[in-house]
Amino acid sequence: MASSRTEPNRTAIYATALTAFFAIAGIAIVDPILPAIGAAIGATTWQIELLFTAYIAVMALGMIPAVLATGRFGYKKILMAGVTTVAVAAILASLSDGIVPLALLRGLWGLGNAMFFATAMVLLVSLAQDKKWVVELFETCVGLGFAIGPLIGGLLGQISWRVPFLLCGLFMLAALVVSVTRLSDPVDKPAPLRPGQVFQPFRRPAFVALCVITATYNFVFFVVLGYTPIFLGLDVVPLGLVFTAWGIGLAVGILVVGHRLAHRFGAVQTVGFALVVLVLALVGLATSDGTAESIVVLVVAGVCMGICNANLTDLALATGSPDRRVTTGAFNLVRWGFAAPAPVVAGLLAENVGLRSPFWVAVAVLAVGVLTFLAYGHQLARSVGERVLWSRWNSGARALEGVPEEALGEVV
Helix, strand or coil, rough: CCCCCCCCCCCHHHHHHHHHHHHHHHHHHHHHHHHHHHHCCCHHHHHHHHHHHHHHHHHHHHHHHHHHHHHHHHHHHHHHHHHHHHHHHHHHCCCCCCCHHHHHHHHHHHHHHHHHHHHHHHHHHHHHHCHHHHHHHHHHHHHHHHHHHHHHHHHCCCCCCCHHHHHHHHHHHHHHHHHHHCCCCCCCCCCCCCCHHHHEEEEEHHHHHHHHHHHHHHHHHHHHHHHHHHHCCCCCCHHHHHHHHHHHHHHHHHHHHHHHHHHHHHHHHHHHHHHHHHHHHHHHHHHHCCCHHHHHHHHHHHHHHHHHHHHHHHHHHCCHHHHHHHHHHHHHHHHHHCCCCCCHHHHHHHCCCCCCCCHHHHHHHHHHHHHHHHHHHHHHHHHHCCCCCCCCCCCCHHHHHHCCHHHHHHHH
């Protein structure tokens, strides 16, 4: 993929995009090494899941302050602070021995990523003359990050679970140098944003319905991402390969399938279809008889998740506030906030109820999202120019494709 225009800031654009890839990969890099971490430090299942929950919870809480801070300090300073925070947290995590220090450092890592994701896309767009190209570049980094992150974790994790953390930290230090020397703030500075503005989109019924659907979906996303590595019981390298396959499925859903289905059948119908198939995949995980069957179902679930990720933010932008920063702030608060407890809940259920119980709970949670879709799908569809089940066009949400917020929303 290359821009058809001459890009004077091409080096800075690629460097920032590569940093985004590692930021995404840092989310999934932990998957293959979760069992190894638990064995090395003597942590229980739910304690290991704290590495995900701490990361997600702090990222959820940090997104809005990070967006607010850009209005005061500018995008470049916040991005540099975020990259520095991730680097420090990752390097210190590679040196830690206990579950509590690791969880705290993963939380710090999440704060750094919140600052990075609040700024990176805006800076990329400001650097590029070809805006569509740079958004597609970011989307590709999202897909590759989820696909290659587990592979990095698996291959390096066989040396030690500390090595993948150390690699992420060292790369982020290199990214910091690029940020200092190559990046600059956009000419147009962001207008100040009040915290209360973030809650304005919740006055819109269609946006609220979408948030309920998204909350249940994101809870399930991190049950699958955080708990399945423990459930499968594989060694580090095989687990890395399994989640690479899952990540490829996710990338295909984001980059290939999701938008094409939305163009043909509408974003609302596409999300509804993906949710139903995802429920069936969760049932498959809960009832699978062997590892091979579980892996196949996991990859199918990845494709469904990619389809959802490709369309949910489009719908949020179409149903929320005209100020996209307000909408993305409110939407990220919901999606990350409801995802945060999922890994620990899954760990506690596995220890106290049964190894398959997290998937059954995920089925029940996502069923709430499906029922919400059935009850309010028509209202949601009308707000974006669709008619559920009998329309083949998406006049509202499709217009929002290619905008920075839409690409950013595909992270999760």
